[in-house]
Amino acid sequence: MAGSSVLLLLLFISISTVHSSDSTALRRVISDLGLHSHAEHPCQTSGVTCQSRGSILFTTRIRLPSRRLSGSMPASVGLLSELRELSLPNNRLSGAFPSEIANCVKLETLNLRNNRLSGGVPIEVSSLLRLRSLDLSSNRLSGDLNFxxxxxxxxxxxxxxxxxxxxxxxxxxxxxxxxxxxxxxNQNLHGDVPRLENSLRRSLLQNRYLTESGHNLTKSHGGGSIVAAPALSPLPSPHHQDKNKNKVRNWILGFIAGVLAGMVCGLSMTIFFRVSLNCIRGRYKNSGGPSIFSPIIKNVGDLSFLEKDDAISSLEIIGRGGCGEVYRAELPNNPGKLIAIKKINKTIDREPCEEESKQLNKAMKQMRAEIQTVGHIRHRNLLPLIAHVARADCSFLVYEFMNNGSLHDAIKRVSEGSTELGWNVRLNIAKGIAAGLEYLHIHHKPHIIHRDLKPANILLDDNMEARITDFGLAKELPDANTHITGSSLAGTFGYIAPEYHGTMKFTTKSDIYSFGVILAVLVTGKFPNDEFFEETDEMSVVKWLHNVMSSGDPTRAIDPRLLGNGHEEQMLLVLRIACFCTVTEPKDRPSSKDVRLMLAQIQI
Structure with missing residues (x-):
């Protein structure tokens, strides 16, 4: 029976073919590692595993521990596109860490423990998004941990x-x-080891062992570090155990009762405070009157001019969209304080058909409900809604006026040569957007998906800090010409995640995709609809960026106006984050918190 199995295996291998690139690459890897294999097919080499797809074999695992392998790590391993595991521990491999390993995009296990590798770990390794285990211990690797x-x-x-x-x-x-x-x-590493969230997790650092509780349990011993174990104590008698159990039970019950009482009192005070505050601000006035959400407007009467028929006839128009115009005005009784007023039309120029009428009514009803939530959102990187005035024919949304306009305007002025936007400003804008997005996605309850994140919806305050606008309302306010038109569709061409066209649903990962495109705009200085991309083979900013970043000269993706300032490495890191955000598979994209933390590591 055993002989039959071997014969069938050999027969299968003989009628199968190794993928051409795998065959060549695998033979080269085996040769470069100094293995002497006499197998007819490279997949028959001991420690090598291949899997078939039809009649084609792909290399999926290379496990060669303690084989006395010497020489350098073969760069040809990067040609094994289906490789899931590369384990070469306890050998004598030396030289640099090959950046070509990053081409093994399906790699899940990388174990090069106890070799003689030297130099830094290339940043390209960060593209191995499927990696589950990474062990590079006991080598001679140096440099920072930016990978x-x-x-x-x-x-x-x-x-x-x-x-x-x-x-x-x-x-x-x-x-x-x-x-x-x-x-x-690693004696020259410094900083805190981030605390891991799951139970039974432990972070290890030379001379400092941190447990989940955060207590330092380390004792020095012979120049090293060991975890201190608690001394053994005598077992208590059953009588003492019963008394202790009763004390613990009584303490727990008392604690729970106290917590519940505190929660009830706290909730009651919170409700009373918020109702009082909202009454003072006028939130509970009749539906036709203004709703005030900010102390900037000290009196409801300051917005009474918006209830007149000619309310905005004399105001300056600073923007137009499919739903109406945006005006600039000076707040009455507050000289010098400018506000931006967005008009939301409830009617259209022609007689709407029945379906359009239903859509308009539904949109305005949903908008009124969401305005009550959006009006109380506060974050330094979100543009606050300070008031809402509802009329029979339209609604007015009142915001603080941002003197520096939108990010779209700023990038456009840079391309026209009328202004400059340095790298430190662009990086700070990216960090601000990420922070605002994290608040919407994670910290605010309920979570908010923007659905239309783009440079035109990023305003810049007097300090050039990013302020995200139109959050929570984006799905109700489609912008003509640039937005997908149709039933309940939103988003802007060039910034919409590819999965939306199939699911017709937005998720937080859709916003992350849009943010990745914004990062690309910040570094390249080009919008998705730039004529430049129409002349490329990819005809897409995302596809073009991914190809350029995997080429031999990724710096050609950088805005030429930014080159030569010494920050090119930082810009490439931001572009790499942009690539992470715009991968095709939504689950492989980072969260908004991940993105904020990544950008926080880039310091000028």
Missing amino acids: LVHFPNLENLSLADNFFSGRIPLTLSSFRNLVSIDLSG
């Missing part, structure tokens, strides 16, 4: 006993599946 950008599936990370230096990245705390971290033996 630890975004590993959403990483569970085990060991970089112990190397020569890494610099600050421990804050992005480690965004690796949501991470179970263990070992950074011990």
Whole structure:
């Protein structure tokens, strides 16, 4: 029977063909590693696993532990596109860490423990989004840990006993599946090891072992570090155990009762305070009167002019959209205080058909409900809605006026040569957008999906800080010409995630895709509808960016106006984050918190 199985296996291999690129690459890898294989097919080499698809074999695993392998790590391993595992621990491999490994995009396990690799770990490794285990311990690797950008599936990370230096990245705390971290033996690393969220997780650093509770349990011993174990104590008698159990039970019951009483009192006070505050602000006035959401407007009467028929006839128009115009005005009784007034039309120029009428009525009803939520959202990177005035023919949304206009206007002025936008300003804008997006996606309850994130919806205040606008209302306010038209559709061409066309649903990962395009705009200085992309083979900013970033000269993606300032590496990092945000598979995109943490690591 055993002989029959072997014969069938050999017969299968003989009628199958190894994928041409895999066959050549695998033979080269085997040769470069110094393995002497006499197998007719490279997939028959001991430690190599191949899987078939039809009549084609692909290399999926290479496990060669303790084989006395020497020489350098073969760059040809990057040609094995289906490789899931590369384990070469306890060998004598030396030289640099090959950046070509990043081409193994399906790699889940990378174990090069206890070799003699030297130099830095290339930033390209950060593109291995499926990596679950990374072990580079006991080598001679050096440099910083900037390659630890975004590993959403990483569970085990060991970089112990190397020569890494610099600050421990804050992005480690965004690796949501991470179970263990070992950074011990890197004397020049500094900073705090981020606390891992799951139970039984432990972060290890030379001379400092942190447990989940955050207590320091380390004792020095012979120049090293050990975890201190608690001393054993005598077992208590059954009588003492019963008394202790009763004390614990009574304490727990008392604690729960106190917490519940405190929650009831706190909730009652909160409701009373909010009702009182809303009454003072006029929120509970009749539906036709203004709703005030900010102390900037001290009196409801300050907005009474918007209830007149000629309310806005003398105001300056500063923008137009499919729903109406945006006006600039000076707030009455507050000289010098400018406000922006967005008019939302309830009618259209021609007689609407029945379907259009239904859509308009539904949109305005949903908008009124959402305005009550949006009006109380406050974050430094979100443009606050300060008032809403409802009329029979239209509604007015009142915002603070932003003197520096939108990010779209700023980038356009730069391209026209009328102004400059330095890298430090662009990076700070990116960080601000990420922070505002994180608040909408994670911290605000209920969570808010913007649905139409684009440079025109990013305003810039006097300090050039980013302020996201139209959040929570984007799906009700479609912008003519640039938005998809149709039933309940939203979004702007060039910024819409590809999965939307199939699902017709927006998610937080849709916003992340849009944010990735905005990052590309910030660094390249080009909008998705720029004529430049029409002349490229890809005809798409996202596809073009991914191809350029994987080419030999990624710096050609950078806005020429930014080159030569010494920050090119930072710009490439931002573009790499843009690539993470715009991957085709939504689940592989980082969260808004991940993105904020990644950008926070980039310091000028």
